Amino acid sequence: MDSLVQLAADPTAWAALATLVVMEVVLGIDNLIFISIITNKLPAEQQSRARRIGIGLALILRLALLGTVAYIVHLTQPVFEIFGKGLSWRDMILIAGGLFLLWKATKEIHHSLDPDPEEKAGGGGASLGFAAAIGQILILDLVFSIDSIITAVGMTEHVPIMVIAVVAAVTVMLLAADPLSRFIAANPTVVMLALGFLIMIGMTLIAEGFGAHVPKGYIYTAMAFSAGVEVLNILGRRARQAKRKAA
Template sequence: MYDFGAFTHAATWISLVTLTFMEIVLGIDNIIFISIVVNRLAKESQARGRTIGLLLALLFRIGLLLSISWIVSLRAALFTINLPPLVSNFAVSGRDLILLGGGLFLMYKSTTEIHTKLQGEEDEEGTGGGQATMLAVIAQIIVIDIVFSFDSILTAVGLVDNVLVMIAAVICAMGIMLAFSGTVANFVNKNPTIKMLALSFLIMIGFMLVMEAAHKEIEKGYLYFAMAFSLIVEMLNLRLRKKSKSKPVKLRDSQYD
């Protein structure tokens, strides 16, 4: 499991690149959530909040990788629900409870953020004291980091059987996401429609987590395709609006009899 000699083989490096790419894809939703949550901090604290959030995600994922046997044990049933004819012998595991709690929290948080934007309420930066606000934001980031880390680790286990390769891929992916997190956050915050679209994506992801907790698997490829298609359409709309604003307005000469 901890074979350093595996890095002398080309197949290991191919697995490392593939897993790093997968970690980045799976981590995009985490970046979006962190960017939206830290937006409630004072501007001078937002970069620090994003850094702390991503570093916490890195620590959680490495810690989970080092305890894979515990993660596997979470799939074991804790208790069984039997409510015929609706539910018959439905086994509930620790993983199901984590996914259910994380999915509901993600849906609740995204919905309240959308409500705030639709009501036209401005984010109050630095309210309640910088330290208290930072602690509240970090607490929310920790909850989502735990849920997203499970999804990331389960994907890694399915692709690679060497823990060192998994840890290296997680570190590389987090380094790349940390480098571009500021750019992503600024782009989301400067474009209200993109931010609303991102919140809608988070609701979809939360719903997917709830369905997974109910043992109803949803093909993630369909979800990512819908997200990518919606994002492409919105990018075209942004370009069209920008082009319309830059186009000079021609005034007609008034004609009088």
Template sequence: MEAIAALLALTLMEIVLGIDNIIFITILTDRLPEAQQPTARRVGLALAMISRIVLLSLISYVIQLVAPWFRLTSLGIPEEFLRGVAGETWNVVNEISGRDLILLFGGLFLIRHSVKEIHEQFEEGGHDQSEIVKGNTFAGIMFNIMMMDVIFSLDSVITAVGMTENLSVMITAVVLSVIVMMVFAGRISRFVKRHPTIKMLALSFLILIGVMLVAEAAGTHVNKGYIYFAMAFSLAVEGLNIRLRHKTPHVIAAATSAPDVDLDE
């Protein structure tokens, strides 16, 4: 019974933690020809599953990533400076681990890619089909997805280890969560394509997640619950805006087709 409860909790957690991964994969595969996009999404999620299973299998090495690799003071940065910047938590900032470096570079990569994508949306109005075919290859997109899969997987794997020590339960939860994400990835992609404002919102959240990763790398813990709540609230508001935009043309059409009433009569 305990194993089943842990499996359900882990599966739910993996799905929630995989939302940002789905958004990233959806936006990145949008650069490919339309015929390749479903395959790219499935391969991207399969890579996410494989990377998490590999990290779980090598969990003893992953745990070592949390241990400090070096200290900033050993690089010549004065302790007084760190105390002035970080206060009482200066020692956390001072100790740099492998996880910190991975989160730092991953966060910077995510911020750079999202800002670049937003810039292209404004400057070029998105990607036309000729640009998509010439500028991006399937292998190149998969490489970028694989890089971010490792970043997104790292924290979820460490969290999973904190919830249960049963490796088979952890792997089963990962497989089940990826299957669920594969089922809904296509629908999410089509929804984002139909509504450009949702895509802009998703890119903004990727920037937010990138900033969060950089903050985590610097030793500042950010509760992901706040970020997921902000995402859910913003999506709910944007959903209301979409419904209002769909309703407005009908209201305008009804108003213009109504006969004029002469108030002087």
């Protein structure tokens, strides 16, 4: 208890907490985009529940990993070499997660451009089972959770700060999940943009797995710029639609 009081009285700890919360929220955006795209393929009555389960799993995984911080740190130690490059368990998890993202995003883009004739004829929006959706979300939750916790460990040594930052970030994800999913569903072009983001994130995970560090600032600046252009396109379309209706 005394250590917690001392920590609360330390301005440096508060600065670390604020920085870490922002970092965790930004890292959670990737996870949330994937969850939104996957759950939007479920029947309408299952979507919200799947999002809550997916985000709940993300919180459980992050808190479970925080309980094994000492072990998580050792995940960065090389376990074998390939072509002279040492790969750790973290590297292999990032590479596998990146490949999964590339596969999933490419598959979704192909489906958007050339939908299955039978599904199109049936008129059903659901093309994914509930268990399959949760399984895919769980895989990416694991990848993003490990990346998130390793980032947290690198920024502070205080576990309580990490726990508060993780809970705050997942709470923001929970609040933003339904509005983001509705926005993506109402604007089909945003789906393609989000899938493009997932491809970029997948490539980044693979690059980092092989030791090529890609500054996150570059990635999120590109995403923010692309999102800004898409917002302008959406506003332009709405203005034209309103003008046609008024005429």
